[in-house]
């Protein structure tokens with residue numbers, strides 16, 4: 001199978017690449033899957049003609065995994081059109097191309113499609129109500145994908161993604177923790193972090209699954225994050241504990257930390273559906289942050 005992965009330089013794209021490479025070493029490149037990783041240099045989702053050009057000049061794919069996205073939540077409040085093009089209109093185009101090629105499409109979405117006012121974990125059928133531009137563009141992407149591809153696609157909503165790659169909450173905390181003696185972190189936003197390698201592993205499991213490979217399955221939404229529920233404040237404390245960084249963390253409210261884009265309060269997601277259908281592994285957030293931090297330590 002020819003499998004296209006977009007967003008090759010992003011956290012999830014790089015994590016899928018890492019796992020595919022590790023698998024290739026184990027089975028000595030015997031896998032029948034051919035993964036093709038592309039970044040914006042090859043396939044620029046901000047340009048309709050770049051997308052057409054890429055697919056017109058490459059052989060058909062069996063699966064497209066769309067890890068690329070406009071992910072700068074605060075900047076999106078200003079760059080509405082660009083965020084909409086990448087997170088919505090490009091998804092529409094990818095879905096049409098997937099239909100033409102009879103390819104399956106795995107698209108990644110976000111907990112930020114919800115307003116965060118739920119008092120229990122969100123299930124896939126809860127009504128979305130995004131409160132920032134990023135969330136609105138991602139929801140528009142979900143909707144257009146379901147309209148264009150009523151079958152043969154899956155949407156995985158994830159949350160608080162971190163990894164050993166690029167800029168994320170963990171890398172920011174490690175940098176600030178070394179620079180400062182004290183730090184204030186928001187304690188009234190609750191969610192579950194997602195280690196990108198765990199999500200990458202779940203996606204690779206799904207691809208292997210018989211259920212996913214069957215033709216003309218109705219397009220479905222699934223939720224995936226690590227297990228457990230925490231605030232950003234608790235997450236920061238755990239990161240410093242593992243890294244043995246002596247930096248005091250003070251809990252503050254969202255109101256005390258003004259930023260351009262509003263953030264939902266509670267974005268915990270219920271993962272029963274994805275576990276029930278695909279039997280994917282969902283490690284606890286503490287286990288995964290330890291794994292990521294030990295990899296970061298090895299890289300030093």
Ligand SMILES: NC(=O)c1ccc[n+]([C@@H]2O[C@H](COP(=O)([O-])OP(=O)(O)OC[C@H]3O[C@@H](n4cnc5c(N)ncnc54)[C@H](OP(=O)(O)O)[C@@H]3O)[C@@H](O)[C@H]2O)c1
Pocket residue numbers: 007008009010011012013039040043044045046047066067068069070071086108109110111112138157158159160161162166
């Ligand atoms: N990060 C989170 O906390 C979070 C939370 C919930 C959901 N998600 C979703 O999870 C998915 C993966 O996120 P991630 O954390 O891996 O994001 P990421 O690290 O920001 O990676 C996104 C990738 O998209 C690429 N991209 C941006 N604009 C592009 C364009 N015009 N054309 C082609 N590629 C473009 C970026 O390319 P460059 O490297 O060249 O900039 C980057 O490699 C996304 O769908 C995101 O919305 C993320």
